[in-house]
Amino acid sequence: MTSPSSEMITLDADGVLTLPISTADNGTALDHDLVLAGTEALLDVTRGVRDAGAILLTGAGKNFCAGGNVAKFAEADDRAEYLRGLADDLHRFIKVLYQTRLPVVAAVSGWAAGAGMSLVLHADVAVGGTRTRLRPAYPGIGLSPDGGMSWALPRTVGAARARHIIMTDQIIDAARALDLGILAEVVEDDAVADTARATAAKLAAGPRGSFAAIRDLVHASASRTLTDQMDAEAASISSLSTTGEGVEGVDAFLAKRAPDFRAAR
Structure with a gap:
């Protein structure tokens, strides 16, 4: 039986596999069901079941992803076990994302915080808007990064700058994210989705x-x-x-x- 999350995942005629990672529900926090459904879609690519040429990461709300659902962290009976499960599932998604060997484009509208920022760092091309903002967010709730942030950010900006950004929980605006190499392109906010999709379609048609x-x-x-x-x-x-x-x-x-x-x- 197809889940509602699976139905949000699309593979278009251009060969672009679109994977939303958040919705307007819960303040555009990372959606665990979408992470699981996205992993299965990516595994289909590695198995040859889906003939995709590029992957497009998006948010289905006003933000790309506002980070983890902290309210659910607090509700968990065993918080350590719950967070380990979430991290393991997110990390499996990222591992399979790399295993596809396909170009990855991110349409980074609004905020990309916590795990959302981590996912942006795994994109080959991240397209942001003038109001795009990125933030590690983990120190603000007394936690450490997941989603590979501690691996990807030093490789993007250097180890010293990565430590500074994460430890001081910096809010990085679009212009600075472009200068740092986190974003590849900044466009008008209402053009982020179309620009990112056009980029993904161009890559899907390439070699x-x-x-x-x-x-x-x-x-x-x-x-x-x-x-x-x-x-x-x-x-x-x-x-x-x-x-x-x-x-x-x-x-x-x-x-x-x-x-x-x-x-x-």
Whole structure:
């Protein structure tokens, strides 16, 4: 039986898999049911059940995600067990997000706090609006980060700045988030959703092998020496050169026409 959360997840004709992570309910807090449904949708991608070319993370309310549902934290009979379960489920979602090897776009309208900010950091392209705000939020309730924030933020802004941002619970406006490299683009607030979706559609139409390799190379670079990284680059570009997309890209360039990567898959 299809759950209401599953019905909010869509795969359109352009190959964009849209995964909402919050709704207007509970003040746009991270929706646990949507996290679980999103994980299943992502697993379908890894199994080849869904033919997606890009992933779009969105909020279904005024905010991308205002963080965890703190009221439910307080209601839990065993708070430690409850929070561990939430964190494990969110982390499984993020792990499978990476396993798809697909480009990830985030439409960051309004606030992205706590786990919402963590998810923004895992996007390849995060599009915000002029009123977008990000905040770690964890110290404000006496907790530590989850959602991979303590891994992703140092890789984006540097370890010293990440510690400063998280420990002082900074509110980061759109302009600063753009300067820090957390947001890739800032547009008018009413254009965030359309811009992010158009970006996801453009990526979905592009060379999937190339994008997957780019993500793999960039993510692995932090733990490799320069020599090892260049060896990986050489192996990757060589391997891609004989794929349908690689051949089409080179042929199209020489013919001075736009490549048709969809047809080449």
